Amino acid sequence: MFVIGERINGMFKAVKEAIINKDKKIIHEIALRQLEGGANALDVNVGPSTADAVGAMKWLVETIQEITDVTLVIDSPKVAVLEAGLSLCKKKAIINSTTAEKEKLDKILPLAQKYNAGIVGLTISEKGIPATASERVEIAANIIAQAMELGISPDDVYIDPVVLPVNVAQAQCPELLYALRDCKLICSPSPKTVVGLSNVSQGTKNRELINRTYLVMAQAYGLDAAIVDPTDKELMDAMITADLLLNKNIYCDSYLDAYRKSLSGK
Ligand code: THG
Numbered sequence: 095m096f097v098i099g100e101r102i103n104g105m106f107k108a109v110k111e112a113i114i115n116k117d118k119k120i121i122h123e124i125a126l127r128q129l130e131g132g133a134n135a136l137d138v139n140v141g142p143s144t145a146d147a148v149g150a151m152k153w154l155v156e157t158i159q160e161i162t163d164v165t166l167v168i169d170s171p172k173v174a175v176l177e178a179g180l181s182l183c184k185k186k187a188i189i190n191s192t193t194a195e196k197e198k199l200d201k202i203l204p205l206a207q208k209y210n211a212g213i214v215g216l217t218i219s220e221k222g223i224p225a226t227a228s229e230r231v232e233i234a235a236n237i238i239a240q241a242m243e244l245g246i247s248p249d250d251v252y253i254d255p256v257v258l259p260v261n262v263a264q265a266q267c268p269e270l271l272y273a274l275r276d277c278k279l280i281c282s283p284s285p286k287t288v289v290g291l292s293n294v295s296q297g298t299k300n301r302e303l304i305n306r307t308y309l310v311m312a313q314a315y316g317l318d319a320a321i322v323d324p325t326d327k328e329l330m331d332a333m334i335t336a337d338l339l340l341n342k343n344i345y346c347d348s349y350l351d352a353y354r355k356s357l358s359g360k
Contacts, residue, residue, distance in 0.1 A: 138166055167188040168190060204244065238280055
């Protein structure tokens with residue numbers, strides 16, 4: 095599983111304050127804690143209420159790159175903020191995200207091409223988020239077709255079927271799993287799949303339990319990458335164990351330690 099750390103997000107109070115006060119130390123700490131927990135990449139999102147979102151994104155990307163060269167996932171609904179982040183990334187980045195809405199695809203796919211970046215495609219059309227797996231797959235196929243027209247390879251596209259909170263959209267939880275499975279059949283090479291896991295438990299009790307149970311289920315449906323909290327040790331243990339049972343790591347009694355050691359060796 096490709097683990098994308100979710101914690102550098104202005105929706106969290108500590109990050110919001112760090113952006114306002116230009117406090118690099120806080121951002122460095124949050125980045126390092128996620129990498130120690132097992133993150134393979136870091137999501138970077140300035141949050142919904144930042145005044146100068148372009149300036150904040152530039153500051154976050156530069157600050158993070160002072161201490162790590164890990165892959166950055168530049169997360170914003172605004173094209174100008176995405177480009178500000180991408181232009182500073184030293185390593186191949188991932189754009190998070192476009193929808194299948196024409197206006198967004200027309201602006202964001204050329205950015206992926208220009209910066210040779212991966213791109214997350216949300217299965218959202220002009221009509222919003224669909225209710226069924228098959229509609230999600232149809233929207234995903236649209237995004238991939240448009241990307242391929244620009245010469246972007248399907249395996250640089252991460253389809254995100256959009257996790258919704260179980261307390262408001264319970265029937266969507268299994269539909270998302272079927273979409274993860276069926277998106278793989280759209281083309282060869284297949285697109286990758288990704289989810290923003292923590293959405294599922296927003297506003298619920300038992301958040302951690304719901305998160306880790308759903309992550310393991312999604313892994314069984316073929317999920318490739320997930321935006322998660324890598325500092326949640328029980329979540330990471332469940333994730334590593336699910337990969338073991340899917341025959342993605344070799345079994346030994348100390349497989350949890352072995353997995354973590356293999357990460358720190360990278
Ligand atoms: N898909 C893609 N990108 C995404 C999402 C997605 N990026 C953002 C988000 N969803 C994934 N990241 C988070 C980060 C935090 C939370 C959920 C998803 C979260 N935050 C607490 C809450 O809302 O209750 C905030 C608590 C606090 O304020 O301290 O749950 O789906 N491609």
